[in-house]
Amino acid sequence: MASGTLYNKIWDSHVVERLPTGQYQLFIGLHLTHEVTTPQAYDMLAERGLRVAWPERTVATVDHIIPTDDLARPYVDEQAELMMQALEKNTRSFGVRFLDFASGRQGIVHVIGPELGMVHPGMTVACGDSHTATHGAFGTLAFGIGTSQVRDVLASQCLSLDPLRVRRIEMNGALAPGVEPKDVILHIIRRLGVKGGIGYAYEYAGSVIEGMSMEARMTVCNMSIEGGARAGYVNPDETTFAYLEGREHAPVGEAWDAALTHWRSFASDADASYDDVVEMRGEDIEPMVTWGIHPGQSVGVHEPLPDPEAFDEAERPTVERAYAHMGFRPGQKMTEVPIDVCFIGSCTNSRISDLRTAAELARGRRVAEGVKAIVVPGSQAVKKQAEEEGLDRVFSEAGFEWRHAGCSMCLGMNTDKLVGDQVCASTSNRNFIGRQGSPRGRTLLMSPSMAAAAALEGRVSDARTLA
Amino acid sequence: MTDLGIRRIEGRAITVRGNDIDTDRIIPARFLKALTFSELGEYPFYDERFDSEGREREHPFNRESARGAKILFVNANFGCGSSREHAPQCLKRWGIDAVVGISYGEIFAGNCEMIGVPAARAEAQALAKLQEAAEADASAEFCVDLERMEVRGGNLRVPIELPENRRRALLDGHWDSTGQLVANAEQVRNVYERLPYTRGYQEA
Numbered sequence A: 001m002a003s004g005t006l007y008n009k010i011w012d013s014h015v016v017e018r019l020p021t022g023q024y025q026l027f028i029g030l031h032l033t034h035e036v037t038t039p040q041a042y043d044m045l046a047e048r049g050l051r052v053a054w055p056e057r058t059v060a061t062v063d064h065i066i067p068t069d070d071l072a073r074p075y076v077d078e079q080a081e082l083m084m085q086a087l088e089k090n091t092r093s094f095g096v097r098f099l100d101f102a103s104g105r106q107g108i109v110h111v112i113g114p115e116l117g118m119v120h121p122g123m124t125v126a127c128g129d130s131h132t133a134t135h136g137a138f139g140t141l142a143f144g145i146g147t148s149q150v151r152d153v154l155a156s157q158c159l160s161l162d163p164l165r166v167r168r169i170e171m172n173g174a175l176a177p178g179v180e181p182k183d184v185i186l187h188i189i190r191r192l193g194v195k196g197g198i199g200y201a202y203e204y205a206g207s208v209i210e211g212m213s214m215e216a217r218m219t220v221c222n223m224s225i226e227g228g229a230r231a232g233y234v235n236p237d238e239t240t241f242a243y244l245e246g247r248e249h250a251p252v253g254e255a256w257d258a259a260l261t262h263w264r265s266f267a268s269d270a271d272a273s274y275d276d277v278v279e280m281r282g283e284d285i286e287p288m289v290t291w292g293i294h295p296g297q298s299v300g301v302h303e304p305l306p307d308p309e310a311f312d313e314a315e316r317p318t319v320e321r322a323y324a325h326m327g328f329r330p331g332q333k334m335t336e337v338p339i340d341v342c343f344i345g346s347c348t349n350s351r352i353s354d355l356r357t358a359a360e361l362a363r364g365r366r367v368a369e370g371v372k373a374i375v376v377p378g379s380q381a382v383k384k385q386a387e388e389e390g391l392d393r394v395f396s397e398a399g400f401e402w403r404h405a406g407c408s409m410c411l412g413m414n415t416d417k418l419v420g421d422q423v424c425a426s427t428s429n430r431n432f433i434g435r436q437g438s439p440r441g442r443t444l445l446m447s448p449s450m451a452a453a454a455a456l457e458g459r460v461s462d463a464r465t466l467a
Numbered sequence B: 001m002t003d004l005g006i007r008r009i010e011g012r013a014i015t016v017r018g019n020d021i022d023t024d025r026i027i028p029a030r031f032l033k034a035l036t037f038s039e040l041g042e043y044p045f046y047d048e049r050f051d052s053e054g055r056e057r058e059h060p061f062n063r064e065s066a067r068g069a070k071i072l073f074v075n076a077n078f079g080c081g082s083s084r085e086h087a088p089q090c091l092k093r094w095g096i097d098a099v100v101g102i103s104y105g106e107i108f109a110g111n112c113e114m115i116g117v118p119a120a121r122a123e124a125q126a127l128a129k130l131q132e133a134a135e136a137d138a139s140a141e142f143c144v145d146l147e148r149m150e151v152r153g154g155n156l157r158v159p160i161e162l163p164e165n166r167r168r169a170l171l172d173g174h175w176d177s178t179g180q181l182v183a184n185a186e187q188v189r190n191v192y193e194r195l196p197y198t199r200g201y202q203e204a
């Protein structure tokens, strides 16, 4: 059993009761919601005559189904329109704040929570979405939950949960130039496996993580779930506090000083004990690309694709399925793979720093012929900021489409989809079969600079040679 | 908590015969796009109850007596296949509060428990008698008794089984996580008031 960790401190301060089932009732400080996993939950609430217990602790936005090109209502996709209407009705009748397009604060739920300063160290956060671990970057305990649990949080501001174990992933040394946060998390998942984190919260630590910006830490925490971990976090430090200061929902004045003391107290103690500790070196990481059908199937950009024989017997069927679906062969290099589509966006990589990195490469260059490339900012605020910096023009002039904020091509729930067996260089987080909307579509996960480089060269490329 | 517990389910019963009835048959996939579970009550066995033109077919759920029935008698491996929670939801929303059969798809039985519907097992021959009795007299009343673990109806008395933790959860009302969490509202408020961020980091 871990002790003295941030996980333990947040857990202990939020436990309400031990339940008769043996699980624990945990208070949830911030409940983020979106249109897809809430309608049934609200419906069940209404049926039982229950209200939202603490409406001021829940906030809603729209991201999964929203079109990123034509926002005129009613939406072209009838199902999307119905879901939007349901969210509008439910938030109105239950008194929940809805950050819709008109608010100027709409965006991917995991992008807007932090950028509005709603996520504070020491909080518990829940959202009906598996990438909720993103918020762990702020030193929170953040859980992705199912629809019936969304109902629980709405009705009681609580979840019933089993405790987790804590694994410290200590990433020391330094990253080589051109190696990005996305490469760090892909490397971690490859090393520990997509099931390696089951039953754990991951504490990301060490000099590489400590040296990262908040946006970089969010990218790392975001994909904790892809490593099997239920939650992932970074201990709060000066970088965290500097990010929060001055944001819309951050405390000010005396409250800010009090908050700082409180926030500092939540970081893991120097002598904390962990259920497991894994050490890695930043120098060992190369720009990464996935070649298969889960986020653990990745290689360094110059590494030949692995021999199926090199895997455990249990892993081999998935490896063979991956080769069959992707149409690649062992020994091949990813730099030989031509791409059809480039998607820069998603809650993993759609923040301003990601767009700046991609724009830097795109400046003065052209997207390769035959490649469809889209850039989808994570929020209206990111979009605005990028436009103020002129990034939209850099992208447009290079032949990238500049879109409105949303989940877009991260998943096939809106009008942005792969077609047929297209190969997509994507900055999103899941390369599962069919994830990007075409059952035969092929997704290659990579960092924003690698995705931009792929778009410009028309094939997977080492972004460092373009820089 | 006891007021939320389920002890007895009393009412008329529907018999649906056949082994290995999967959740696709209970509710066809196209109804999964529904925004809410609440309208699903119209759709149990939809493709067996209606032909492609929407005309009613002969089916136990189409009989007059099926409206208002609370208990469903089935056979073996009921609810196998896809894990959709929509399957027990549509039965529940039709009005079914208890299912009695020989065996179940595992996930279906678990989903039933989540929404407070006992999926009880009975021995095959005894179950056949219950099914006959319900078919012979559509107005016959039955009682699924979770305390005595039996189904009664007319002159029949049939022992039933449920895993003990599921039975306890139903009896004590613990199957409903929302119910439990809401019941501790006062303790929740205590935690809420203790947390600095809920009061904007001002001293209490």
Ligand code: SF4
Pocket (backbone or CB within 6 Å): A063, A064, A108, A109, A110, A129, A131, A346, A347, A348, A406, A407, A410, A411, A428, A429
């Ligand atoms: S961007 Fe993708 S992973 Fe993130 S919330 Fe949207 S659909 Fe989910």
